[in-house]
Every structure is written in structure tokens, then in C-alpha cells.
Amino acid sequence: MSIAESVEEVGSPQRPEAPTGGRRWVIGIFVVLTIGAIWSVRAISPGISDVIEAPGEMWKIFRAMFPPAFQTEIDRGVVGKVFESLYIAWIGTIIAALISFPLSFLAAGNVAPRWIRYPIRQLFNAIRAVPELIVAMVLLAVVGLGPWAGALAIGLHSVGTLGKLSTEAIENADDGPLEAISASGGTWISGMRWGMVPQVLPTVISYWLFRFEINIRASTVLGLIGAGGVGSELSSQLAFRNFPQVGAVLAFTVALVLVIDTISGFVRRQVITGTGRKVDGGHTEVLFEDMLGSKLAPKT
Amino acid sequence: MTDVSMAAVVRPTKPKPRPTSFLIFAAFVAFTIFAARQVNFEWSTFKDIWVSPLWEKFWPIEWEWVARRENVFDPMVETFQIAIISTIVGCTLALPIGFAMSRLTTPNKPVYFFTRTIMSVVRAIPDLFWAKILVTAVGIGAFGGSLALTVFSLAVMVKLFSETVDGADPRPLEAAKAAGGTHVSAVRTGVLPEVFPSFVAYALYVFELNIRASVVLGLVGAGGIGRVVEAQRGFFQFDRILGILVVVFVIVVIIEQISVALRRRLL
Numbered sequence: 001m002s003i004a005e006s007v008e009e010v011g012s013p014q015r016p017e018a019p020t021g022g023r024r025w026v027i028g029i030f031v032v033l034t035i036g037a038i039w040s041v042r043a044i045s046p047g048i049s050d051v052i053e054a055p056g057e058m059w060k061i062f063r064a065m066f067p068p069a070f071q072t073e074i075d076r077g078v079v080g081k082v083f084e085s086l087y088i089a090w091i092g093t094i095i096a097a098l099i100s101f102p103l104s105f106l107a108a109g110n111v112a113p114r115w116i117r118y119p120i121r122q123l124f125n126a127i128r129a130v131p132e133l134i135v136a137m138v139l140l141a142v143v144g145l146g147p148w149a150g151a152l153a154i155g156l157h158s159v160g161t162l163g164k165l166s167t168e169a170i171e172n173a174d175d176g177p178l179e180a181i182s183a184s185g186g187t188w189i190s191g192m193r194w195g196m197v198p199q200v201l202p203t204v205i206s207y208w209l210f211r212f213e214i215n216i217r218a219s220t221v222l223g224l225i226g227a228g229g230v231g232s233e234l235s236s237q238l239a240f241r242n243f244p245q246v247g248a249v250l251a252f253t254v255a256l257v258l259v260i261d262t263i264s265g266f267v268r269r270q271v272i273t274g275t276g277r278k279v280d281g282g283h284t285e286v287l288f289e290d291m292l293g294s295k296l297a298p299k300t
Numbered sequence: 301m302t303d304v305s306m307a308a309v310v311r312p313t314k315p316k317p318r319p320t321s322f323l324i325f326a327a328f329v330a331f332t333i334f335a336a337r338q339v340n341f342e343w344s345t346f347k348d349i350w351v352s353p354l355w356e357k358f359w360p361i362e363w364e365w366v367a368r369r370e371n372v373f374d375p376m377v378e379t380f381q382i383a384i385i386s387t388i389v390g391c392t393l394a395l396p397i398g399f400a401m402s403r404l405t406t407p408n409k410p411v412y413f414f415t416r417t418i419m420s421v422v423r424a425i426p427d428l429f430w431a432k433i434l435v436t437a438v439g440i441g442a443f444g445g446s447l448a449l450t451v452f453s454l455a456v457m458v459k460l461f462s463e464t465v466d467g468a469d470p471r472p473l474e475a476a477k478a479a480g481g482t483h484v485s486a487v488r489t490g491v492l493p494e495v496f497p498s499f500v501a502y503a504l505y506v507f508e509l510n511i512r513a514s515v516v517l518g519l520v521g522a523g524g525i526g527r528v529v530e531a532q533r534g535f536f537q538f539d540r541i542l543g544i545l546v547v548v549f550v551i552v553v554i555i556e557q558i559s560v561a562l563r564r565r566l567l
Binding site: 033036037039040041043044045046050051054057058060061083084086087088090091094129130131133134137138139141142143146147148150151152217218220221224225228231234235238241246250253254257258261 | 331332334335336338339340341342345348349352354377378380381382384385388420421424425426427428429432433434436437438439441442443446447512515516519520523529533536538541545549552
């Protein structure tokens with residue numbers, strides 16, 4: 001009996017029917033999304049012709065950026081502004097680290113009493129809810145235009161996320177060393193210093209570096225409202241529609257961000273694993289969780 | 301016996317720190333001091349900030365103003381509309397691009413490297429720069445804002461999604477290819493069902509991010525609730541801004557609760 005015959009004897013394989021329940025869900029979600037989309041588009045779009053022309057307009061601007069006017073921008077001192085963004089992010093991150101690290105010990109459930117833990121956690125949450133641009137807006141009015149307002153804004157805003165992440169690092173630490181220290185008569189302070197800090201420091205430093213990467217992006221943006229850095233240059237060139245110059249500013253910004261990401265990523269891996277090699281780990285998710293202070297679903 | 305207990309008392313010598321550690325530390329301190337000078341670091345600010353007369357402008361929050369429909373409610377609706385459409389468009393675009401950016405499902409090497417390079421440049425440009433540029437391109441208003449948030453959604457989504465696809469089980473894909481499926485149909489039947497719940501979870505997360513981002517998008521003229529924040533900033537009406545922030549915070553918390561509940565069902 002050949003294979004073809006034996007298949008024929010059994011009959012052509014019947015395809016099982018698709019379950020119906022799932023289909024209904026899909027249709028329902030699709031309808032909801034379509035209604036939402038139509039409702040939004042009708043309200044937002046200035047008219048169908050503008051929507052159709054938009055990609056063309058964007059492409060025109062993109063084309064106008066080439067070739068970027070690097071020389072003009074260098075003469076206008078854009079390199080200094082890019083470095084100013086770097087300094088703002090650096091100082092901001094250091095301010096945030098110095099404030100958040102001690103506070104996170106007071107917020108961690110395993111080392112701090114309830115009465116102090118609770119208000120400090122709420123403080124972290126409140127800080128995270130205010131975007132750094134809003135903080136910068138307020139500080140500009142207090143300390144005046146310039147990079148210092150930007151650095152301080154980034155520093156204060158980052159306290160929220162860094163505090164939350166370091167608190168979690170402390171809560172996940174091993175309690176054994178703490179017990180050993182208190183059993184041999186150590187105080188709370190020495191328990192923290194010798195039992196807790198050495199355990200959490202690598203993780204916490206990697207969070208600081210993550211935050212530094214995010215703060216680089218934030219500090220470039222701060223210039224748009226006059227708080228120092230490269231953003232002011234982008235803003236003024238766009239106002240005059242000098243697109244080749246805009247292209248150059250963007251190129252410098254992208255270069256800064258990519259270089260810092262690479263260096264910081266290398267140092268982070270060095271701190272965590274002792275080598276600069278890439279390792280598997282869901283770190284990106286932490287990065288995005290941190291980015292605007294939202295919480296991502298637990299990893300499956 | 302006695303020598304053992306004697307030996308235990310002797311404290312082991314502390315390992316000497318490596319000379320490179322000193323160098324790194326010195327470089328760190330030097331750079332910090334230099335950067336602090338560059339940004340005009342001032343200790344007195346930490347004192348002055350507490351006694352600034354500005355704080356009086358924050359309190360009490362002007363709730364009557366916040367409650368008026370045209371002040372906060374209507375712009376907030378616009379914010380939702382911007383967030384909805386940019387999440388839908390951005391995430392839909394992210395689906396094919398995310399597959400192209402994963403080593404597992406990419407159609408070929410050139411596409412893989414091309415999409416990765418483009419997307420890492422797109423991600424390196426901060427969201428407000430995008431908003432500023434796109435507002436310049438299509439004019440001030442909600443339309444420019446939704447274009448900017450579409451780019452932002454796309455950038456966040458492809459990063460998260462392509463990494464999820466990287467971690468997917470390769471065997472169903474192999475089976476679909478072995479059974480003679482084309483590339484697209486093999487990905488659709490072999491990988492998509494596994495990663496789709498994560499995709500939806502990320503989409504909800506991106507929606508949340510878009511609502512949050514809308515507070516600052518108005519600073520560059522991109523519509524939504526941020527437009528009101530920008531206008532009130534001009535009058536130093538920080539009490540009203542604080543009121544808006546409280547409203548946005550409450551809304552974000554509600555959305556977060558809903559999407560956490562939805563995600564728990566999905567994953």
C-alpha cells in the first residue's frame with residue numbers, strides 16, 4: 001500500500017473548526033478601536049487634505065536638513081551646548097543619587113520602621129508625578145535662566161524614580177548579614193554600612209547610570225524652555241526654519257545620546273557582572289518603566 | 301586548641317585597593333567639579349529655594365477654575381484623542397517593524413540592520429524634539445502633537461516588542477517554515493500568537509506614557525492639556541498648573557489601575 005493510498009483510506013485530514021469565542025472578542029476590540037480612532041481623528045485633524053499632505057511636508061523638511069550645516073553650527077558654538085547638556089545631566093544625576101540613596105534606606109520595608117517608611121514613599125510618588133520640564137519651569141522662576149535651573153530640575157525629579165528603584169533593591173537584599181551584625185552588637189547604622197550597602201551598591205549604581213542615560217535625553221530637551229543645553233539652539237534654528245542647521249543640531253544630539261548610551265551600558269555591565277560583555281536581562285524594561293515613572297507588567 | 305582560638309582573633313588584613321580604582325575615583329571627582337562649575341552650581345540655591353516668594357503662588361489651588369469645563373475638561377478630552385490615535389497608529393506600525401528588528405523573525409540581514417539603525421536614531425532624538433520639528437512641519441495644534449506621539453509610541457514599542465520576539469520560542473516558526481509556509485505566514489502563525497498578549501500589554505503601557513507626555517507636549521505648541529499649562533505658565537499661575545497636575549495624576553493612576561487589571565488577564 002503506498003503512502004497516498006493509506007492517506008486516502010483514512011480520509012483527507014479534516015481541519016478542526018476554529019473556536020468561536022475568541023473571534024467575537026477580536027471583533028469587539030476591533031470595533032472599539034475603530035470607533036475610538038474615528039472619534040479622535042475627527043476631533044484632531046485639521047482636514048483630510050492636511051492629513052494627506054502631512055507625510056509630504058515631513059519629507060520636505062527632512063530633505064531640507066541635508067546636507068546638515070555642520071560648519072555654521074560649530075561656529076555658533078553648538079559643541080559647547082552639547083557638552084553643557086552632558087554636564088547638566090551629570091550634575092542632575094549626582095544630586096539625585098546623593099538625595100535618594102540615604103532616603104531609600106528610610107523607605108525600605110525591611111530596614112525602616114513604618115512611621116518613616118510611609119511618608120517617604122509618598123514623597124517619591126509625588127515627585128515622580130511631576131515631569132522635569134514642569135519642575136524646571138518653576139525653578140527658572142526661582143534661580144533664573146540657565147543650566148543650573150535645568151540641572152537642579154533633573155536632580156529633583158530623578159529623586160522619585162531613583163528612590164523607588166533603590167528602595168526595591170534594598171528590600172530584595174539578603175537579611176543574613178544584617179542579622180549577623182546586630183547579633184554581634186552592631187548599631188543600625190553599622191548594619192546598613194557593612195551589611196546592606198555592599199550588597200545593593202552594584203545594583204544601585206547601575207540604576208544611577210540608567211537614570212543618567214535618561215537624563216541626557218531630558219537635558220537636551222530642557223533648552224526648549226531656556227534651562228540650558230542644546231535644546232535652545234534647536235528651538236531658535238527651527239523658529240527661523242534654518243533646516244540645514246537643524247539637521248546639524250540633531251546630528252550632534254544623536255551622537256551625544258548614542259555615545260553616552262554605549263559608554264554607560266558598558267560601565268553598567270562592568271559593575272553588575274564584572275565584565276563588559278552583554279548579558280541577557282530584562283534591563284530595558286526597567287529603563288522604560290523608569291522613563292516616565294510608569295509601571296510595566298510583571299515579566300512572565 | 302589554644303592556637304586555633306588565638307588565630308581566630310587575628311583580623312585578616314584588608315586587601316589594598318587597586319591603583320586604578322584611585323585613578324577612576326580621581327577622574328570622577330575632577331569631572332564632577334568641572335561639570336558643577338560649567339552649570340553654575342551654587343550652594344546658596346538650596347537655602348534660597350525654601351524662602352522663595354514664589355511658593356505662595358502655588359496655594360491654594362484654584363479649584364473653581366479647574367472645574368470649569370473649558371479650562372481642563374475639554375483639553376483633557378483632546379489629550380485623550382491625541383493619545384488614542386497615536387497609540388493605535390504607532391503600535392500598528394510597530395508590529396511589522398518590530399518583527400523585522402528581531403533576529404528570529406527578520407526576513408533578511410539587510411532589513412534587520414536597516415530597521416535597527418533607523419530605529420536607534422529615531423529613539424536617540426528626544427520626544428520633545430520630535431514634537432518641535434513636527435509642529436514646525438504641519439503647524440501648531442493637536443495634529444502635530446499626535447504625529448509626535450505616534451513617533452514616540454513607535455520608538456518605545458519596537459524596542460520592547462522586538463526584545464519580546466527575540467525571546468519567543470523558535471520551534472513553532474521552524475515548524476511553520478518546514479510545512480512550507482511563506483515568511484509572513486510562518487511568522488503570523490508561528491510567533492504572533494505567542495507574543496501578541498505582550499504586544500497588547502505594551503500597547504496599554506504606551507497609551508499611559510502618551511497621556512503623561514501630553515502634559516509637557518503643549519510647551520512646544522502640540523495641543524492637549526499641555527497647551528493650558530503653557531498658557532498659565534506665561535501668567536505665573538502656578539496654582540492652576542498645580543491643579544492641572546493633580547487632575548492628570550488622578551487620571552493616570554486610574555488608567556494605570558485599569559491597564560494593570562487588563563494586563564493581568566492577558567499575560
